[in-house]
Amino acid sequence: MFFKVSWVRTILKILKWAFLILLALFIVLVIIRAFHFYNQDKIDAQVAKIHATKLTLDDVMGKNLPPDPGSLADATVQGIDANNNGIRDDVELAVFKEYPNSAKTRAVLLQYALALQMEVIQPMVNTVTATEVIREQSRGFECIGEIVSRENSQKFDEETDILIKFIENRQFNTEERKNDRNLFVKKVRSFSGLNRVCDINYSELLN
Amino acid sequence: MKNRILFILILILLFLFYVKNVSASELCFSNGYTIMTINGINTDENGALYNRNKLASKFLPTYNNQPLTVDFLYNPTHLLGLADLVDVLGQMVIDRNDDYDMVEILNDASQKVTTQKLLLVGHSQGNFYANALYDAIVDEPGYN
Numbered sequence: 001m002f003f004k005v006s007w008v009r010t011i012l013k014i015l016k017w018a019f020l021i022l023l024a025l026f027i028v029l030v031i032i033r034a035f036h037f038y039n040q041d042k043i044d045a046q047v048a049k050i051h052a053t054k055l056t057l058d059d060v061m062g063k064n065l066p067p068d069p070g071s072l073a074d075a076t077v078q079g080i081d082a083n084n085n086g087i088r089d090d091v092e093l094a095v096f097k098e099y100p101n102s103a104k105t106r107a108v109l110l111q112y113a114l115a116l117q118m119e120v121i122q123p124m125v126n127t128v129t130a131t132e133v134i135r136e137q138s139r140g141f142e143c144i145g146e147i148v149s150r151e152n153s154q155k156f157d158e159e160t161d162i163l164i165k166f167i168e169n170r171q172f173n174t175e176e177r178k179n180d181r182n183l184f185v186k187k188v189r190s191f192s193g194l195n196r197v198c199d200i201n202y203s204e205l206l207n
Numbered sequence: 208m209k210n211r212i213l214f215i216l217i218l219i220l221l222f223l224f225y226v227k228n229v230s231a232s233e234l235c236f237s238n239g240y241t242i243m244t245i246n247g248i249n250t251d252e253n254g255a256l257y258n259r260n261k262l263a264s265k266f267l268p269t270y271n272n273q274p275l276t277v278d279f280l281y282n283p284t285h286l287l288g289l290a291d292l293v294d295v296l297g298q299m300v301i302d303r304n305d306d307y308d309m310v311e312i313l314n315d316a317s318q319k320v321t322t323q324k325l326l327l328v329g330h331s332q333g334n335f336y337a338n339a340l341y342d343a344i345v346d347e348p349g350y351n
Contacts, residue, residue: 134256138256138259138260138263141260141261141263141264142260142263142264144264145264145265150265153265156265157261157265160261160264181253182251182252182253185251185252185253185256186252188252188256190278190315190318190319191278191319192276192278192319192321193263193276193277193278195268196268
């Protein structure tokens, strides 16, 4: 009899501890989720803003070109964006200087530059926002391939590399910018590509 | 006291299994194709991302009238590539692919792959992981 009472007591003790542990875990979970939901709205708004950022036809046609930022271009990681179109001014001007007669090329290059610049102007950088920016960058990267013929694979590689390097070499032109880029990419998590629709319907552009 | 400790450990273990299982997607669609790149040693996230983007840009968004997804599974570099060289030796000599990176790659794949048709493109050490991933997938019930 004594043995049985002792046994029941042990089980009750274990159950009590199990309940207390589950309660403690539940409280910790609730606290963590409360912080999560508090930040989630802000993150959702930022993600919506990232995907709503698009290149405009006016940007492609150079209707609001910025002045040359001069030495101020590399003074900060963000650089200068005097015309507030999301593209760094020195990169934007370089595209127009190199491709004055090809609106299609400007359209895809400026879209990629716009997506790359997004990573340095984010008000909050975390795994979610970093991943969404990178998704936009990948869409921009793929868009560059859209204006190059795929008939010859080697030529396709060479031509797309020239265009991509043209933007990346200018966008990441200082050690500080390169380091920031590396830190940003480390925050990226699993993602699936966005629909490959370029911001500008380049097929409607004449040149 | 012993019972209590044992019970706490069992409870924690149960939680761990639960967390691990809910992260995996159990549904894969018959419609669509997925191409996954797995990088080799001494390739940082930038390089892995470049490989993914480069491969994606070479294809049209659809294949056989079905959506085509291109993504990457990241194989990180450890100790400037030295630890990876040791891993490669293990993978070559005793066909051992059960390291931490393989677990991460498997978890990553379970989140990214949503189609039944999957092509793995490995580079260098990425090929060892591609083969191991293939073996892991074909060993699963329901694979055909």
